Amino acid sequence: MQSHADNTQGGDEPEAEQDEAPLLSQQPSSHTGLCSTRCGLALVLHVCLFMAYALRVSLSIAIVAMTNSSHPHGWSGSAPRSSYPGFAQDMLSFLQTPMYNWSAETQGIVLSSFFYGYSLTQALGGYCSGLFGGKAVLGSGLLLSSVLTLLVPQAAELGISFLIGLQALLGLAEGVIFPAQYTLWAKWAPPLERSRLMNIADAGCTFGTFFALLVAGIICQSLGWPFVFYIFGGVGCAWGLCWFLLVYEDPAHHPWISAREQEYIVSSLAHQGSSHGRSLPLVAMAKSLPLWAITIACFCTDWLFYMLLTSMPTFMSNVLHFDLRENGLLSSLPYVGNGLGHILAGLVADFLLARRVLGTAAVRKLFSALGMLLPAIFLVAVPYIGCSSTVVVVLLTLALTIISMTGAGININHIDIVPRYAGFLLGITNTFGIVAGTIAPTAVGLLISQDLQTGWRNAFFISAALNLFGLIFYIAFGSGTIQDWAREDAAVQ
Template sequence: MATFSPPKPSIINSRFSGDPSELSTKQLSLIKFPRAHSVFQSGILRNKWGNHMGFHRVRVGGGSRGLAVVRCTAEGIERSISFGKRSIGSAAAEERGIGGGVGIGLPERFKVVALTAFVMCLCNADRVVMSVAIVPLAAKYGWSNSFLGIVQSSFLWGYIFSSVVGGALVDRYGGKRVMAWGVALWSLATLLTPLAANHSTTSLLAVRAFFGLAEGVAMPSMSTLLSRWFPSHERASAVGMSMAGFHLGNVVGLLLTPIMLSSIGVTGPFLLFSSLGLVWLMSWIPGVTNNPRQSQNISTSELRLIEAGKADSSPQNVKHLPLSRLLSKLPTWAIIFANMTNNWGYFVLLSWMPVYFKTVFNVNLKQAAWFSAIPWGTMAVSGYFAGTTSDALIKARYPVTLVRKIMQSIGFIGPGLALLCLNFATTPTIAAVLMTVALSLSSFSQAGFLLNMQDIAPQHAGFLHGISNSAGTLAAIVSTIGTGYFVQWLGSFQAFLTVTATIYFMTAIFWNLFATGEQVF
């Protein structure tokens, strides 16, 4: 059945008694096509432009009390009209050969992206808890700024190793299973963090490294899973929605953690977020599959829509891509350098923003959390906007290469300029505005290098994501520790902000010279 657009039909579900063998004019009038003259002919609705709407009638049951179901398919969503004595839900269920009612429901791919967005929110919230909790812990144990950088970076020690392995595992076993194991393990590490801090700094560093090891699989799992479940013209929006959840995790963590620290103590936020991970697993394991073809709940029309919009619809029996060949192409290095630069700036702000506001403007911990949360909240919105804009440009037939370069240029040049201006901020409000601009514009990278991995290597995106993410994690370790030493030696954040802005500008130039939206591997 072909997909019809424009115009989009308005489908109304109704029940009728009587002879199901014929459709009356009254019954056909319930299927409305704005500005179109429709007739029922040989099981097909044809409009005046000559386009066809998928439309078929199925006889369910026998005798005069039988039921006819007229099903109309568009935009990957099925709708039904039944005629007879039985309910729409049971008729549709019998027609598809499954139990239970099937009515007008949310497409399965939307359910997948909703669960993915939630777990990405949890992923980042679990990270941020330590960024806030480290302030009272440092005061309690007398940690220096340089040691704070070591504690903050310990998460990345494990993260750097699991990115490559996690990417390869995702390509082999799929995003569902790898993500589930990752969430289970990082929730355990989150629960153990306050206990380790009370025991010794060595235990704390070990648990944080294990936490990073578990979280390293989240990004490649998300990227690969969404590429399987969404057609190419919806992929940027799906990634934007998932990353919006990721950035909202910063807001949730920054706002809830100070409240729970003051009311419950250090164990409070860690216990809460680890419990949420286990609750999420109860929905994820039975509700999601690695590939839409494996889903028992997806409609035929939605599966057809997804498959028609993908260039890589058959991920089976993929040959291993040698690392030497992967690294021999400049588009690969464009992605690697972009990931390094993005992580450099991202983790500087993620790890040091509360400390920055407290040190530079002498605000208390709760105020610092509020000033830090605002930029992450706007980043969630701007990231989704970047995704929908990217999809709209691709639908308008702009070259994918051009779209990726535009998005990534905004994602690097904008934050670089904002960080330079941050050196001249005189109030916490001005600083918060500039950080908001920097993070909001950096979210355009989600429609740049993050999606470009699927463009150049659709069958090896997990592996490529792991390689680039490991390089990005190394950059994040250097920037997180380096910020602490710069602040301790020079007494201010200004020098490091200038260095970060310069890196943004240089990588933007390299990206525009060598990135491509064409398939390379």
């Protein structure tokens, strides 16, 4: 990659040209489209993230049923089990869905407990993926998450502390999935296709959320809330086993990839070097302003996203007074727009890079600005709409649609600047984002416990202010070039 080396040494060239050098030194392969192996990987990862988010969000909608008398068969808990003989008693015990008298603060802690574990395995998952491969780490995390989901009803019956502990374990298992995905993409995604491939996969997060929020409410009313966890967990176990049969660690080990596609992928990624070894340049990472720019922006954006992800069903129930079926439908609608926005943003970002309209840094900052500023504006507007459910749903849909633009901005920027350590550093920056996810639902619970209307207004205002701050910091210090300390020759020295 002589052109890349020359550009990095020329200090008087524009930043856009320096950013583009590693990308444009390779021409796009003619072997593209849905038939390519790399696109197949994007679709498989889409389903994996679909399942992962369906598993994690299921409690957010089920908790509404768990704390309300909404048994599908009208059981109120007044009839003693001893009045039903033999098999009928066993069936009644199976169908009964217990209700829990949990306060808003308790519900916030339960929803936040997932992130207690989720934050602990982000960096570890990225590090292990670099050593042992993203396939094994991601598949193991998804399979274990599915098994733990099956145990949620039993944990809730044992007590609130058991449920909190199980949610933390579920977070530990799911925490390795995203870093492992980035380790895989560092080996599979050519630079000029990086945005669209990764965003097709990432769209599974929001489509999985949409599906869970839509279907979980129906399951709660039709079968009872425990079946949300039985159904989602069972499907997740089946797909976790399929993952190990469908995915290969890199193009060189894939038995059915064409020689032409394999050569294109390998040659387009040759400039970034191989995966990291056991040692990491931790001091250089800690001093990197572009990395801090991504980290702070991720924290601020994830605060808003996780606040809506975990608390929107409660908002729909307490403020707009929707029943479970309406709650699930209206809470899920914004995520359709988010998933479509991810795919569109990836296509447009790659188009701008391929046509040399903007440099890598400019593209990442443009899409980050769109994805952070506009949702903040819509969120500030929500408290002034009143209880007009149509307008509120439109604004939240727009907010969660446009926030997906960050998928072509800060989210992918890790691989632009540190491809060798992308999985590990995604784990680090995601940990800061998960801290936001840990705090946000608890903060919402505390705010709305004091005063419902004022609490939700303050929650929306805080999220908007954080997004604005994160955007300013990222625009000031973000970059699009591979950092010197992240090059393979630097690691050898």
